[in-house]
Amino acid sequence: MTRDQTEINKSLILDHGVSLFMRKGYHGTGLSEVLAAARVPKGSFYYYFASKEEFGVEVVRHYIQPFIDELTRYLGQDGIGAMEALEDYFRGLALDLDSKGFEGGCLLGNLMGEIGDTSDMARAALRSAVDRYRDLLETALLRAQREGSARKDKSARAMADLLIDAWQGALLRMKLERSGGPLKAFLEEVLLGYCKA
Structure with missing residues (x-):
């Protein structure tokens, strides 16, 4: 994966995080929802972030x-x-x-x-x-x-x-x-x- 693609994927996950946190709050948002919305596998999340x-x-x-x-x-x-x-x-x-x-x-x-x-x-x-x-x-x-x-x-x-x-x-x-x-x-x-x- 190129550096540009890596940044795009991370930004996409963060965009969906913003949207879901706005609608459902931090505690009301599960990581699985973020990953499903961003259409990325769980491993990709942990590539970018160590924890919720x-x-x-x-x-x-x-x-x-x-x-x-x-x-x-x-x-x-x-x-x-x-x-x-x-x-x-x-x-x-x-x-x-x-x-x-x-x-x-x-x-x-x-x-x-x-x-x-x-x-x-x-x-x-x-x-x-x-x-x-x-x-x-x-x-x-x-x-x-x-x-x-x-x-x-x-x-x-x-x-x-x-x-x-x-x-x-x-x-x-x-x-x-x-x-x-x-x-x-x-x-x-x-x-x-x-x-x-």
Whole structure:
């Protein structure tokens, strides 16, 4: 098997892990389901991952990367300020969730509640993913402060932490209510109400 094929197979297994964990949770997902969905034999799984716990860690890393990439893309657009890019980014996430009937939410938040306090390995992976995301938000808010579009009486780090916490809370309420109202409140009250200059 070539290196490219090996990476494709691993990515496919991780894609199905993300999908199944979103629908059924970590504990509700069996490895046999992941393997059946990815159409790979059991031996292939253990070629890539030593255990389900290690697989969960890799799923977390795999899940967060597209969000990092997408936010980076929004922030890299020519002629758009950082605060406007953040607003566009979060509005895009809200529209995507609306199109999915407000199901799923955020895998990080789901797993934080399910296994965040039962597995040191999972906790470390979740913490790393949240920190990466928070650090990118902080960079964006620092830029917005320099541009004059974000308040300067609060640190960019504190505002980034608040955005993470408020977004996760809004996602949980969204799932409960099956409504975009909490996401709209996040945008209007937290991002544009609290963080914006």
